[in-house]
Amino acid sequence: MKKHHRLMGVCIGACMALATLAAAHAAGQEKLKIGFMAELSGPQAALGQDMYDGFMLYLDRNGGKLGGREISVVKADSQLKPEVGVQLVESLTGRDDVPIIVGVTFSNVMLAVHPRVTQKKVFLIGTNAGPSQLAGKACSPYFFSTSWQNDQQAEVVGHYAASKGYKRVIAMVPNYQSGFDFVTGFKRYYKAPLLDEIYTPLSQQDFSAELTRIAASKPDAVFVFYPGGLGVNFLRQYQQAGLLGRIPVLSASTTDAINLPAQRESALGVITGTAWGPDLDNEANRAFVAGFEKKYGRIPSHYAAQSYDGAQLLDSALKKVGGRVEDKSVFMAALRQADFPSVRGAFRFGNNNFPVQDMHVFEVMKDARGRVTLKTIATPLKDHRDAYHAECPME
Amino acid sequence: MNAQLIATQVLNGLQLGILLFLMSAGLTLVFGIMNFVNLAHGSLYMMGAYLAAAMLGAFDSFLLALLLAVPATILIGLAVDRLVLAGLYSRDHLDQVLATFGLILVFNEIVRFAWGPAPVYINVPQVLSGTVDLFGFPYPAYRFAIIAVGLAAGLALYALINRTRVGMLIRAGAADAEMVGAMGVNIRLLNALIFGLGAGLAGLAGVMAGPILSVQPGMGEPVLVLTLVVIVTGGIGSIRGAFYGALLVGLIDTLGRAFLPAVFDALASKAFAQAAGPAVASMLIYLLMALVLAMRPHGLFPVRHA
Numbered sequence: 045m046k047k048h049h050r051l052m053g054v055c056i057g058a059c060m061a062l063a064t065l066a067a068a069h070a071a072g073q074e075k076l077k078i079g080f081m082a083e084l085s086g087p088q089a090a091l092g093q094d095m096y097d098g099f100m101l102y103l104d105r106n107g108g109k110l111g112g113r114e115i116s117v118v119k120a121d122s123q124l125k126p127e128v129g130v131q132l133v134e135s136l137t138g139r140d141d142v143p144i145i146v147g148v149t150f151s152n153v154m155l156a157v158h159p160r161v162t163q164k165k166v167f168l169i170g171t172n173a174g175p176s177q178l179a180g181k182a183c184s185p186y187f188f189s190t191s192w193q194n195d196q197q198a199e200v201v202g203h204y205a206a207s208k209g210y211k212r213v214i215a216m217v218p219n220y221q222s223g224f225d226f227v228t229g230f231k232r233y234y235k236a237p238l239l240d241e242i243y244t245p246l247s248q249q250d251f252s253a254e255l256t257r258i259a260a261s262k263p264d265a266v267f268v269f270y271p272g273g274l275g276v277n278f279l280r281q282y283q284q285a286g287l288l289g290r291i292p293v294l295s296a297s298t299t300d301a302i303n304l305p306a307q308r309e310s311a312l313g314v315i316t317g318t319a320w321g322p323d324l325d326n327e328a329n330r331a332f333v334a335g336f337e338k339k340y341g342r343i344p345s346h347y348a349a350q351s352y353d354g355a356q357l358l359d360s361a362l363k364k365v366g367g368r369v370e371d372k373s374v375f376m377a378a379l380r381q382a383d384f385p386s387v388r389g390a391f392r393f394g395n396n397n398f399p400v401q402d403m404h405v406f407e408v409m410k411d412a413r414g415r416v417t418l419k420t421i422a423t424p425l426k427d428h429r430d431a432y433h434a435e436c437p438m439e
Numbered sequence: 440m441n442a443q444l445i446a447t448q449v450l451n452g453l454q455l456g457i458l459l460f461l462m463s464a465g466l467t468l469v470f471g472i473m474n475f476v477n478l479a480h481g482s483l484y485m486m487g488a489y490l491a492a493a494m495l496g497a498f499d500s501f502l503l504a505l506l507l508a509v510p511a512t513i514l515i516g517l518a519v520d521r522l523v524l525a526g527l528y529s530r531d532h533l534d535q536v537l538a539t540f541g542l543i544l545v546f547n548e549i550v551r552f553a554w555g556p557a558p559v560y561i562n563v564p565q566v567l568s569g570t571v572d573l574f575g576f577p578y579p580a581y582r583f584a585i586i587a588v589g590l591a592a593g594l595a596l597y598a599l600i601n602r603t604r605v606g607m608l609i610r611a612g613a614a615d616a617e618m619v620g621a622m623g624v625n626i627r628l629l630n631a632l633i634f635g636l637g638a639g640l641a642g643l644a645g646v647m648a649g650p651i652l653s654v655q656p657g658m659g660e661p662v663l664v665l666t667l668v669v670i671v672t673g674g675i676g677s678i679r680g681a682f683y684g685a686l687l688v689g690l691i692d693t694l695g696r697a698f699l700p701a702v703f704d705a706l707a708s709k710a711f712a713q714a715a716g717p718a719v720a721s722m723l724i725y726l727l728m729a730l731v732l733a734m735r736p737h738g739l740f741p742v743r744h745a
Contacts, residue, residue: 256697
């Protein structure tokens with residue numbers, strides 16, 4: 045008898061929960077749920093946190109609304125594990141029933157979640173990872189990037205390396221999708237054959253063996269891509285090995301605003317390339333940087349900038365459709381117009397929903413307040429389109 | 440490839456091996472004597488590094504940070520042992536794995552809360568910031584310091600275990616813990632001592648690694664995997680096994696990463712070498728472990744059971 049009572053209790057509880065859910069649904073249309081998926085724990089958590097902070101900065105400034113509609117953000121931590129990302133997609137699109145997912149820090153996670161999100165006709169706003177497949181054959185009308193295709197960041201650095209006349213260059217990257225994309229992108233504009241290509245496991249923290257190899261082959265420059273804490277380790281070990289200042293470092297996603305406070309002197313003079321830097325001179329950017337520094341007490345990174353743009357993109361598109369995302373084709377068309385003041389200045393989508401934008405080269409220097417930051421030194425690739433857009437069947 | 444390059448890479452391997460030895464000496468004792476699987480050992484390493492960073496911020500002296508952070512890690516270890524793990528010693532390994540895995544998450548959250556998610560910076564002490572010229576090859580002075588400190592700690596540990604009464608009990612405990620308890624030794628106290636010793640060594644490893652690696656949440660997990668490989672290869676419960684196992688893993692891992700790509704390059708096409716070289720290099724230590732386990736299931740230097 046007792047068992048039955050408990051069973052009944054569970055049933056009643058479940059029914060009540062269902063009832064409240066149904067009630068919430070009926071009242072509905074008030075708050076729009078958006079999933080925000082990023083690396084929020086583990087060694088690379090700082091990147092995801094900056095993305096989240098950038099997104100929330102815009103949301104807070106807008107009174108918690110996008111396109112006039114109140115937003116509730118469901119945070120999801122993919123832990124840099126593709127399988128966890130896939131599970132999160134299931135719960136975000138299932139239990140939470142979100143029509144939009146924003147974020148995704150790493151390309152291996154992006155590659156795993158992208159088909160699952162877009163096949164469910166849920167909008168995916170990528171604010172960081174841009175693996176080559178998604179820009180080409182695997183492109184989807186439900187996916188929009190407010191960052192770049194991975195190669196683009198390396199392409200501008202490759203262009204710079206070629207213009208400096210470096211003859212012997214070693215590339216060194218983590219052994220995973222983004223690493224391959226970055227080397228491919230670098231080689232697209234730096235035509236001379238590379239002296240060596242070194243691939244290290246994504247979890248490897250100590251680069252002593254590789255740095256010794258580099259010291260032995262005395263190249264003209266080293267091209268690296270080490271995001272997050274890896275970049276801190278790499279440059280500090282590079283300095284300790286006595287290589288800093290002797291062999292120039294060209295980088296992508298390595299010396300960003302998250303790493304620079306830890307890298308400090310070990311990053312001075314390092315070259316990097318991407319679409320956005322804190323000193324870009326436009327009104328939207330000045331407001332973004334000042335607001336970010338005021339709210340979080342640090343210089344924003346490109347992760348934050350891209351996510352801020354992601355929020356601006358959603359805001360502009362939701363405004364156009366009066367906050368209604370239910371009519372997917374109308375909302376899709378509104379997103380494609382990218383009608384917002386990007387912090388990077390000019391911004392528009394190509395046929396594959398990846399940005400067509402200026403790509404800049406930055407050097408790590410000290411700012412007026414003695415903080416180590418990025419300064420724009422050149423803009424070699426203007427109105428730059430990714431290399432894969434022709435493979436994407438979308439018009 | 441020349442003699443200097445090989446010598447430098449051997450030093451790199453030694454340095455990694457020494458660091459792994461500090462980690463594995465403590466873990467192997469806890470595992471071998473208390474029969475306890477402590478996955479949170481890497482968290483103690485992380486705490487050592489974070490505490491050193493905090494002390495360095497407060498006192499601006501690396502030596503002082505080292506001297507304070509290691510005892511502080513021992514205290515954390517003892518507290519964890521008493522408060523959390525004491526009730527788990529009699530449980531089976533799965534419970535211990537689950538509980539200590541939970542501890543990893545807790546420790547990661549604690550440091551994230553206290554220090555934020557971004558990496559924290561530890562300066563290399565000024566005197567060791569340069570490089571030492573090694574027959575025309577610059578070698579970071581600080582990495583020499585790691586080798587020296589690790590060897591000194593290893594010697595002290597050797598003396599403790601082989602020359603003192605406590606050491607005798609530890610050795611006896613590794614061979615037959617039940618019998619030692621039956622002979623009237625306070626096993627609880629011995630366990631606490633061993634756990635504290637292990638925590639201190641992990642903390643020392645964390646402090647020494649701090650200036651090379653970024654001090655960040657989760658930094659304990661990658662090193663824990665290597666540490667487990669070391670103690671399984673060397674023989675669970677054996678300090679000697681931990682020492683030789685650590686050097687072996689350090690050397691094979693480093694030399695593999697340094698020279699395998701070139702070897703593949705000489706044997707096969709460039710494209711294949713670039714794909715296979717790093718993949719095989721990162722597998723080498725696991726292959727070593729599998730090989731050792733296949734030939735000597737108790738590791739290379741198992742504890743002798745009388």
